[in-house]
Amino acid sequence: MCGVVGYVGRRPVLDILVKGLKRLEYRGYDSAGVAYFDSDKLKVEKSEGKLVNVEKLLAGIAPKGLQLGIGHTRWATHGKPTTQNAHPHRTGHVVLVHNGIIENYLEIKADLKKKGYEPASETDSELFGFLVLDKMKSGKKLVESVRESFKLLHGFCSVVVMSEQEPGKFVAVRNGTPLVAAVDPQGGAFLASDAQALLEYTKEMIFLEDGDVLVGDESGIHISTLASTKDAGRKAVTLNWSADKMDKQGFEHYMLKEIMEQPMTMVDTLNSLLDRARTDPFPLAEQPGVEVLRSAKEFILAACGTSWHASLLGKYWLERWGGVPANIEYSSELRYRDPVLRAGAVLIGTSQSGETADTLAIIKEMRKRGVPTVSITNVRGSTISRESNYGFFTSAGPEFSVAATKSFLAQALVFFLWAGHLGLRRSKDIASQVQVIFDQLIKLPHLLESMLKPDGVMVRACEEAAKKFQNAKGFFFIGRGYSFPIALEGALKLKEVAYVHSEGYAAGELKHGPIAMIDKEMVTIVLVPQDSLYEKTVSNLQELKARGSKIIGIGNAGDEKVKKDCDVWIPIPVKSADKDFDESLYPFLLVPAVQLFSYYMAKLKGTDVDQPRNLAKSVTVE
Numbered sequence: 001m002c003g004v005v006g007y008v009g010r011r012p013v014l015d016i017l018v019k020g021l022k023r024l025e026y027r028g029y030d031s032a033g034v035a036y037f038d039s040d041k042l043k044v045e046k047s048e049g050k051l052v053n054v055e056k057l058l059a060g061i062a063p064k065g066l067q068l069g070i071g072h073t074r075w076a077t078h079g080k081p082t083t084q085n086a087h088p089h090r091t092g093h094v095v096l097v098h099n100g101i102i103e104n105y106l107e108i109k110a111d112l113k114k115k116g117y118e119p120a121s122e123t124d125s126e127l128f129g130f131l132v133l134d135k136m137k138s139g140k141k142l143v144e145s146v147r148e149s150f151k152l153l154h155g156f157c158s159v160v161v162m163s164e165q166e167p168g169k170f171v172a173v174r175n176g177t178p179l180v181a182a183v184d185p186q187g188g189a190f191l192a193s194d195a196q197a198l199l200e201y202t203k204e205m206i207f208l209e210d211g212d213v214l215v216g217d218e219s220g221i222h223i224s225t226l227a228s229t230k231d232a233g234r235k236a237v238t239l240n241w242s243a244d245k246m247d248k249q250g251f252e253h254y255m256l257k258e259i260m261e262q263p264m265t266m267v268d269t270l271n272s273l274l275d276r277a278r279t280d281p282f283p284l285a286e287q288p289g290v291e292v293l294r295s296a297k298e299f300i301l302a303a304c305g306t307s308w309h310a311s312l313l314g315k316y317w318l319e320r321w322g323g324v325p326a327n328i329e330y331s332s333e334l335r336y337r338d339p340v341l342r343a344g345a346v347l348i349g350t351s352q353s354g355e356t357a358d359t360l361a362i363i364k365e366m367r368k369r370g371v372p373t374v375s376i377t378n379v380r381g382s383t384i385s386r387e388s389n390y391g392f393f394t395s396a397g398p399e400f401s402v403a404a405t406k407s408f409l410a411q412a413l414v415f416f417l418w419a420g421h422l423g424l425r426r427s428k429d430i431a432s433q434v435q436v437i438f439d440q441l442i443k444l445p446h447l448l449e450s451m452l453k454p455d456g457v458m459v460r461a462c463e464e465a466a467k468k469f470q471n472a473k474g475f476f477f478i479g480r481g482y483s484f485p486i487a488l489e490g491a492l493k494l495k496e497v498a499y500v501h502s503e504g505y506a507a508g509e510l511k512h513g514p515i516a517m518i519d520k521e522m523v524t525i526v527l528v529p530q531d532s533l534y535e536k537t538v539s540n541l542q543e544l545k546a547r548g549s550k551i552i553g554i555g556n557a558g559d560e561k562v563k564k565d566c567d568v569w570i571p572i573p574v575k576s577a578d579k580d581f582d583e584s585l586y587p588f589l590l591v592p593a594v595q596l597f598s599y600y601m602a603k604l605k606g607t608d609v610d611q612p613r614n615l616a617k618s619v620t621v622e
C-alpha cells in the first residue's frame with residue numbers, strides 16, 4: 001500500500017526521490033518523507049499530508065557527495081497519519097522505510113523495551129530500526145544486521161535501510177510486498193515498490209522475490225537471499241510501458257484520461273493476446289496456460305473489488321460461450337474457507353496491480369493444493385503474475401487513478417477472449433455464433449471511440465446527469481444479465497470517488513427489500529440495453545418510477561420508448577433498431593457511462609478524484 005523509492009548514484013537524489021514518490025503517491029498518501037545523505041551525514045525530512053509538504057521542506061537543498069537516499073508515501077495501518085508516524089524512521093545512525101505489516105510487533109516492542117529502547121512513534125515499522133541498531137551495536141555489518149533482524153519478523157512486508165555508520169549503500173528485503181530494482185545506466189541503482197516510479201530512467205527491471213536481500217551501491221545491485229549470502233541470480237525483464245503514458249496529457253485528472261483511453265486499451269489488449277495473423281475467430285495466441293484453459297472442467301474465479309466485477313462478467317461469458325462452470329469468489333473469503341475442489345478445476349486470480357494480498361494468498365494456497373493457477377494482471381513481473389502457474393496480461397498501461405477504469409475493461413476483455421476461444425470448440429452452432437461476435441468485437445474500439453468524444457452526446461449526458469442529481473440522497477444502479485456486473489461496478493465507482501452512498505443490484509432483486517428505500521430523493525441508474533432481458537428491466541424501471549425514484553437510463557441510442565420515462569437518458573452507440581448486435585458485448589459500452597457519471601459527480605462534490613480518501617491503489621495488506 002505504501003510507496004517506497006531508493007536511489008544511489010550520481011544523479012540528484014532528491015529529484016529522483018520526489019519524482020518517484022509522485023508516481024507512487026496514488027498508492028498511499030497520508031504522509032510522506034525522505035532520508036538522504038549529505039556529505040556522509042544522514043538527514044530526514046517528513047510530513048503528514050501529501051508529498052507537496054515534503055517538497056516544501058526540501059526546497060533549496062542540494063546534498064553533497066554521493067547521491068543516496070530513500071523515500072516513502074504512507075497508507076497508515078499502525079498509528080495515525082501524523083508527521084511522527086511518517087517514514088523514514090530514524091533510530092540512532094539507522095534510518096528505514098517499510099511497507100506492509102509486522103504482525104508480531106507487540107512482542108518485538110516488549111523485547112526492545114526490556115533492552116531499554118523507547119520507540120518514538122506508534123508504528124510497527126520503527127521497531128525494525130531498533131532491531132538493526134541493536135545488531136550493529138554488537139559489531140555486525142549493516143547487511144548482516146538487516147538479514148538477521150528481518151528473520152525475526154512475522155507477516156508480509158518489505159524494508160529499506162541505510163546507516164550513517166556504513167554510508168554509500170541501502171539494504172532492502174522483500175517478503176510479500178513488492179520491490180523492484182534497476183541498475184542506473186549512468187552508474188548506481190534504483191529501487192521502488194512499483195516499476196512506474198523508475199520508468200523514465202530505464203525499462204530493464206529486476207523484480208525481487210520473497211526472501212531477497214538487496215544491496216544498492218555506486219557499483220549497482222547485489223541480490224542475495226535471507227537464507228544465503230550467495231548471488232541469487234535474478235534477471236532483469238524489459239517493461240513495454242512508455243513513460244509518456246504517465247502524464248495527464250492535458251486531462252484534468254488521471255481518472256478522466258484513463259476512461260478516455262479505453263478504446264486504445266481494447267486495441268492493445270486484443271493485439272497482445274490474439275494471433276491476428278490467423279483468420280479463425282478468437283485466435284488466442286499460443287502461450288503457456290492456454291492449454292490449461294482449454295482442458296478446464298471448472299473455473300474458480302477469485303478477485304477483489306473492481307477485479308471481482310470483471311470476474312463476474314467472466315463467469316457469465318465463460319458459462320455462455322465456453323460451457324464451463326465458473327464459480328466466482330471473493331479472495332478474502334475463499335482463502336479462509338475449505339472449498340470442495342473438483343478434479344479439473346482451474347483457479348483464475350484477477351488483479352490489476354498483481355499485488356493484492358488476498359488474491360495472492362489464494363493463488364498460493366490453491367497451488368499448494370495442486371490446483372492449476374492462472375492470473376490476469378496489468379503488471380508484468382508483479383507478484384501474482386509470478387506466483388501463479390500461468391500469467392496473462394492486460395495491456396492497459398499504467399493506471400494512476402486509484403479508481404480502476406481502463407484496467408477493468410481490459411480484464412473483462414481477457415475473459416471475453418477466453419470464453420469465445422472455448423466456444424469455438426463446443427459445437428458447430430456455438431462456433432458460428434462466436435464467429436459473428438468476434439466480427440463485432442473487433443469493431444468495438446471504434447464504437448467506444450465515437451462514444452467517448454469529449455463533446456459527444458454520451459459524455460455530455462453523463463455530465464448533465466451528475467449536475468442534475470448531485471445532491472440526491474442516494475443511488476441504486478440496477479441491471480440484469482450482463483448489465484448486472486456493470487451495475488455493481490457503477491455503484492463502487494460512485495462510492496469510491498464521490499463519497500456518495502450507492503448500491504448495485506440485480507434489477508430483479510430490488511423488490512425483495514431495497515425498494516423500501518425508494519422515494520423522490522433517490523436516483524436509480526437503470527442499465528437497460530436492448531438485450532433478451534430488456535422488457536423485464538423496463539418493468540423494473542416502471543416499478544421504481546411509480547414509487548417516486550428519479551431515473552437515469554443508459555441504453556441504446558434511439559430507444560425513445562424508455563427514454564421518455566427517464567429524467568436523463570445516456571445513449572450508447574448501438575441503435576435500438578440494430579437487432580443483430582450481440583448482447584454479450586453490451587458491458588463494454590455500458591461501463592464507460594457509469595465511470596464518467598461517477599467522475600463528474602466527484603468533480604462536482606470537489607473530492608480528490610485521483611486519490612480518494614482512505615483508499616490505496618495496491619492493497620498489499622489483508
Ligand code: M6R
Nearest residue numbers: 305306307351352353356403404
Ligand atoms: O489490484 P487489484 O485489481 O487486485 O485491486 C482490487 C481492488 O482493491 C480494486 O479493484 C479496488 O476495488 C479499486 N479501488 C477499484 O476502483
